[in-house]
Every structure is written in C-alpha cells, then in structure tokens.
Amino acid sequence: MSLGDLNQEGFKSGFIALIGRPNVGKSTLINKFIGEKIAITSPIAQTTRNRLKVILTNKKSQIIFVDTPGIHKPHHLLGERLVQSAKRSIGEVDAVLVIFEANYSPGRGDAFILNLIRNLQIPVIIALNKYDLVTLSQFKERKKEYLDFFEGKNWPVVCCSALTGEGCDELINQIEEKLPFGPQLYPSHMTCDHPEKFLMAEFIREQVLINTREEVPHSVAVSIDKIEDIPSKKRSKENSTTGILATICVEKKSQKGILIGKGGSMLKKIGQESRLQIQTLINGNVYLELFVKVVPDWRSKSSRLNEFGYEGS
Ligand code: GDP
Ligand code: MG
DSSP states (O other), X not given: OOTGGGOOTTOEEEXXXXXXXXXXXXXXXXXXXXXXXXXXXXXXXXXXOSOEEEEEEOSSEEEEEEEOOOOOOOOSHHHHHHHHHHHHHHTTOSEXXXXXXXXXXXXXXXXXXXXXXXXXXXXXXXXXXXXXXXXXXXXXXXXXXXXXXXXXXXXXXXXXXXXXXXXXXXXXXXXXXXXXXXXXXXXXXXXXXXXXXXXXXXXXXXXXXXHHGGXXXXXXXXXXXXXXXXXXXTXXXXXXXXXXXXEEEESOHHHHHHHHOGGGHHHHHHHHHHHHHHHHHHTXXXXXXXXXXXXXXXXXXXXXXXXXXXXXX
C-alpha cells in the first residue's frame, strides 16, 4: 500500500511525547503498543538516553511516540543533556502522555513533572502504570490521590499495565482522540526511526546494565565499529552471518575488570545475550565481537558525548 492510499479523509497522525520519571515504564509501554522490542528496558534508571521515535500505524491513525529519557534532577553534564532532551521533546509534539506509577503515591519527583506539564497548551493524557501491582481498593485510593494532585485539571486518566497489556487499548483510543487530522507520515511497515546500528548498540548496553547492576551502569557507552557480511561457504543467503564489532566504553579501569569478569566470563555472557537479541532484530545469524575500552570521564566531555550521539542544544 502506498502512502497516498492512506491519506484518506478522517485519518489522524501526530507526535506523542512520553514523559515520566525514570523507571515508570515508558519504554515497556512503547514496546507493548508496538508489539515488538524496540525501546530497551531494564530495572536500572536512565536507560533511554536518545530520543527514539516509535511508529504505530493503524487503519485510522499513525501515532509517532517520542520516548524521552526519564526526567530527574541533573547531577552532571550527561544528566543535564538528558533533561534538556526530554524538555525539548515536549515542545515538538502534538500531545503528551504522562506516566505515573499506580503503586506509589505522588511524590516530589512527580511534582517536578507536574510543573513541567501544568501549563501546556497541547492535550495531556495521564497513564497510571503498573496497575498489576496494586489491589482494586488500593487503586481506588491511589486514583483519588492523583486526581487531587492534578488540582482539577481535566486530563483523561487511564490505568494500565505495560507488563500485562491491561488498559493499553484504552490508552491508544485516548491518544487517537487527541491526535490532529493529518496524513500518514511514515510507511506502514516502519516501526522505528533509528537505524539498526543504533538498536544493536542499545541491546548490548542493556545487557551490560542487566548483568552488572550497580557496579557499572551510568558510565557505559557502546559504539558499533563495524558490520560486515560473512558469506557462507555455500554462498546461500540463508546461511550467511553478520559480523559485528563493538566497543563498550567505561570510565574506570576497575569497571573494565568487572565487565570482562573472571576469565572473560562476564563479557561472554553479555555477548551471548545481546547476540541473541540482535539475531532476532536482523533475522539472521550474528557473530559478535566485543571490546572494552577505558575512556576516563567521558560523561563530562562534550566531544565524547557528541561522538556517542547525545546531542546538546
Ligand atoms: P522507563 O525508565 O520509564 O522507560 O521504564 P522501563 O520501561 O525501562 O521500566 C522500568 C522497570 O519497570 C522495568 O523493570 C519494567 O519491567 C518494569 N515495568 C514497566 N511497566 C510495568 C508494569 O506495568 N508492571 C510492572 N509490574 N512492572 C513494570
Ligand atoms: Mg526508558
């Protein structure tokens, strides 16, 4: 189907920013909407560093989600850029989906978010996520707390679970309602605006975060240095392998030691798990070679941040 066929009357399209504190489930929610793994998720905060656009095309609409890094108080240059990036996305979209956690009462971090969205001139939709973690009576109480917290704002509030999918259709309906009329902007089959190379690096970074927990997280960056086709001896396309060379950058020598692990065991584990993810992404065999490099203090160096793709303003 060509783009033109879908520019029919009544079609809606637009950009929706997902806003919320780190770890409220923004990335998980996006993945649930799209039904495939695009935005990386992990139990560790600040996973989503770059602004990733994820595209959901239906018969009636095309919703382009802009996943933003979680909003929090900045502590260093990287933190500042993350917050800038999130704030900037609010200014570029047609509506915002603001996510809070149903399993917590609104707190100080939530007040910071509320201040950002309070006077927005575009539609706001509220999701109370992690609905699966509360009982019905707890939820009733919680919803009341949030409605008081929003101080009479007439925003639609949808409870949902990005994990089980409950409430997610309702959220999509609410978003569709708020979207402006407009043509389809991306081809129907396109679900993500980042090249595969970016996703490969994200999958590797995710495995580093999952496997090393507190010891390494925020000082890690991954670059994909080379992608090559390794033809099979039989010269058939099905059996060929994609060779990928990637570098994991850390700030300290001690972190390099942790990442490599005893006899290389940690790096092997990270490699194996991210290789499986990349194989699913590109639908083919992958040979992955990982290097670990120490770049002291890369988070505070502007040139390094640009190299790893964290744009400044
Ligand atoms: P983000 O920082 O807002 O993008 O949060 P993530 O999507 O990375 O999710 C943070 C953590 O919360 C992950 O461990 C998710 O599995 C978990 N999570 C997200 N949504 C839900 C949910 O609806 N229910 C439960 N129980 N966990 C969730
Ligand atoms: Mg995220």
